[in-house]
Amino acid sequence: MTDTILSSATKEVVIGFDRPFVMIGEKINPTGRKLLAEEMKAGDFTRVEKDALDQVAAGVHMLDVNAGIPLADEPALLAEAVKLVQSVTDVPISIDSSIVEALEAAIAVYEGKPLINSVTGEEEVMERVLPFVAKYGAAVVAVSNDDTGISEDPNVRFEVARTIINRAADHGIPKEDVVVDPLVMPIGAMATAGRQVFELVSRLRTELAVNTTCGASNVSFGLPNRHAVTGSFLAMAISHGMTSAIMNPMHREVKAAVMAADVLNNQDPNCALWIAENREPPADGDERGARGGRRGGRRGGRRGTATE
Amino acid sequence: MTDTILSSATKEVVIGFDRPFVMIGEKINPTGRKLLAEEMKAGDFTRVEKDALDQVAAGVHMLDVNAGIPLADEPALLAEAVKLVQSVTDVPISIDSSIVEALEAAIAVYEGKPLINSVTGEEEVMERVLPFVAKYGAAVVAVSNDDTGISEDPNVRFEVARTIINRAADHGIPKEDVVVDPLVMPIGAMATAGRQVFELVSRLRTELAVNTTCGASNVSFGLPNRHAVTGSFLAMAISHGMTSAIMNPMHREVKAAVMAADVLNNQDPNCALWIAENREPPADGDERGARGGRRGGRRGGRRGTATE
Numbered sequence: 136m137t138d139t140i141l142s143s144a145t146k147e148v149v150i151g152f153d154r155p156f157v158m159i160g161e162k163i164n165p166t167g168r169k170l171l172a173e174e175m176k177a178g179d180f181t182r183v184e185k186d187a188l189d190q191v192a193a194g195v196h197m198l199d200v201n202a203g204i205p206l207a208d209e210p211a212l213l214a215e216a217v218k219l220v221q222s223v224t225d226v227p228i229s230i231d232s233s234i235v236e237a238l239e240a241a242i243a244v245y246e247g248k249p250l251i252n253s254v255t256g257e258e259e260v261m262e263r264v265l266p267f268v269a270k271y272g273a274a275v276v277a278v279s280n281d282d283t284g285i286s287e288d289p290n291v292r293f294e295v296a297r298t299i300i301n302r303a304a305d306h307g308i309p310k311e312d313v314v315v316d317p318l319v320m321p322i323g324a325m326a327t328a329g330r331q332v333f334e335l336v337s338r339l340r341t342e343l344a345v346n347t348t349c350g351a352s353n354v355s356f357g358l359p360n361r362h363a364v365t366g367s368f369l370a371m372a373i374s375h376g377m378t379s380a381i382m383n384p385m386h387r388e389v390k391a392a393v394m395a396a397d398v399l400n401n402q403d404p405n406c407a408l409w410i411a412e413n414r415e416p417p418a419d420g421d422e423r424g425a426r427g428g429r430r431g432g433r434r435g436g437r438r439g440t441a442t443e
Numbered sequence: 444m445t446d447t448i449l450s451s452a453t454k455e456v457v458i459g460f461d462r463p464f465v466m467i468g469e470k471i472n473p474t475g476r477k478l479l480a481e482e483m484k485a486g487d488f489t490r491v492e493k494d495a496l497d498q499v500a501a502g503v504h505m506l507d508v509n510a511g512i513p514l515a516d517e518p519a520l521l522a523e524a525v526k527l528v529q530s531v532t533d534v535p536i537s538i539d540s541s542i543v544e545a546l547e548a549a550i551a552v553y554e555g556k557p558l559i560n561s562v563t564g565e566e567e568v569m570e571r572v573l574p575f576v577a578k579y580g581a582a583v584v585a586v587s588n589d590d591t592g593i594s595e596d597p598n599v600r601f602e603v604a605r606t607i608i609n610r611a612a613d614h615g616i617p618k619e620d621v622v623v624d625p626l627v628m629p630i631g632a633m634a635t636a637g638r639q640v641f642e643l644v645s646r647l648r649t650e651l652a653v654n655t656t657c658g659a660s661n662v663s664f665g666l667p668n669r670h671a672v673t674g675s676f677l678a679m680a681i682s683h684g685m686t687s688a689i690m691n692p693m694h695r696e697v698k699a700a701v702m703a704a705d706v707l708n709n710q711d712p713n714c715a716l717w718i719a720e721n722r723e724p725p726a727d728g729d730e731r732g733a734r735g736g737r738r739g740g741r742r743g744g745r746r747g748t749a750t751e
Contacts, residue, residue, distance in 0.1 A: 322706055322707055322714070323714055326709045326712070326713075327709055329682075329706075329707035329708060329709065330707075330708060330709055333682055354707070358706075358714060358717065358718070358721075359717075359718060359721035359722065360699065360717075360721040363696075363699040363700065363703050364703045364706060364707065364717075366674075366675075366678075366700070366703070367674075367675075367678040367699075367700050367703035367704045367706075367707055368703070368707050370674075370675040370678045370679050370700070371678050371679055371681070371682035371704060371707055371708075373679070374637075374641055374679035374682055374683065375682065388671075388696060388699075391668065391671040391675075391696075392671065392674070392675050392678070392700070395671050395672045395674070395675035395676070396675045396679060398630055398637075398666075398672060398675075399630055399637035399638075399662070399672065399675055399676050399679055400637060400638060400679075401634045401635055401637065401638055404634070405634075406630070406631055406666060409666065409667075409668075409672070410666070410667060413666075413667035413668040414667065
């Protein structure tokens with residue numbers, strides 16, 4: 136049993152083996168979202184607030200927050216976005232940036248125990264990120280690439296993960312606070328991408344006993360009907376032991392695939408979450424997100440269930 | 444590599460490792476279908492013909508045909524149904540009955556190499572079914588229960604499968620012509636049913652090198668939004684090595700989950716089947732089966748792809 140405990144000021148979420156899969160909302164990310172990028176750069180966080188509320192209403196347990204905008208003051212923007220999201224929701228946050236200063240600025244204003252997304256196996260990155268992860272008592276996503284880049288060999292990616300876990304331990308960070316991202320490539324570009332991840336997740340769990348996460352949407356990049364591909368990918372990954380993912384809960388079939396996989400992997404006792412989720416018929420003709428959207432908000436909903 | 448080759452008079456389908464998953468249409472089965480049962484008993488096979496054509500249009504590679512009607516002359520009905528289905532479609536058939544005489548009557552009129560569904564590990568059943576499977580050169584589904592019933596212990600079910608495979612060999616039936624059904628229980632009644640099947644499928648493949656199948660819909664019995672559960676189940680089973688299933692291809696999300704799992708498990712080279720399946724938008728507002736229904740019929744469609 137490896138429990139990664141994250142928290143906001145008032146709420147805990149646990150990523151762990153044999154628990155309901157933790158869904159981390161991906162939407163607050165200006166990459167590829169021109170309008171959001173322009174608004175955030177201009178100090179307008181209206182859409183960030185809406186995306187936070189919508190995803191929580193759709194049932195996410197955590198929110199990923201990214202402010203990666205070219206030529207912007209990313210540390211200030213990320214800190215501002217994190218503060219805003221914490222003011223309107225109570226789910227723990229995955230603070231997401233490739234800029235170390237931005238991670239550090241945001242962790243300084245965060246209330247609770249965040250997930251820092253991410254540290255790589257690059258020497259300089261490890262030595263800059265791990266000290267403040269340790270200082271603030273946070274958890275961290277370990278991405279399996281290093282100074283040589285992203286290897287296509289899953290054995291190399293496994294060893295990079297092991298290196299980061301060991302280095303984190305040197306800094307006093309226990310392995311339950313390191314969540315490994317085995318790196319998910321688009322299946323349309325790399326036919327073995329799925330099988331690699333399934334095998335890596337299984338090995339990371341059985342050999343290193345760590346929790347895992349990934350950016351799930353990447354697997355279906357460029358394919359038609361991509362949400363069905365992402366949904367099947369997550370169900371398959373869950374059956375090999377993956378315990379969380381950054382994903383879009385607004386896509387009905389993706390969320391349904393994850394919750395059904397929890398049932399099938401015996402992670403939803405008495406099918407209680409599944410039955411609650413599917414009890415009510417949609418209020419109108421729009422099935423997309425309607426079931427999840429019915430509950431949620433600050434107090435209601437399924438968010439807390441991962442801690443039960 | 445273990446290839447189970449089935450055929451009709453004109454078409455071959457191969458169930459095998461690392462090939463596209465073989466979908467066997469489940470609908471021609473009067474169990475729980477009162478109207479169909481009454482019609483078949485009265486000699487009216489109109490609905491059987493429609494169900495055959497609809498499922499082939501929806502993309503199945505094979506059709507399961509069952510005529511289990513209480514107090515009816517099942518051997519005569521099953522033979523009649525098999526003849527009719529062979530006259531209107533060209534996919535191979537899974538001849539499905541728990542009555543040995545019915546299996547024998549239907550195999551006698553079948554053109555090609557059918558899948559006989561099924562033999563159990565019960566002593567009397569093995570000694571009655573395996574001789575005519577061998578005589579006709581058919582393949583057979585081995586269901587993992589024996590004279591002691593259905594064990595809840597997956598290790599017992601594994602040993603029953605091994606017993607049937609060995610007994611089949613005694614009768615001259617090679618292991619590639621034995622497709623094991625590890626038995627899928629409703630997840631709502633047995634929380635470990637999914638994990639048991641995933642582990643059994645993996646062991647059957649790595650230790651005994653046999654193909655596998657199951658009655659997929661059973662897993663979601665009694666649950667709301669059950670097609671999503673069946674779809675995730677099949678994706679997870681495929682990622683552990685399952686190679687075919689008796690299922691309903693008319694349920695859009697079940698079929699999509701299977702085809703996406705083929706992509707993610709590297710069983711759909713260049714995502715060609717996935718892209719072809721999802722190229723065209725639905726012709727009308729009804730998404731259910733519309734994509735599959737566009738092609739199909741006797742000549743078109745995806746049916747033959749499992750042999751490629």
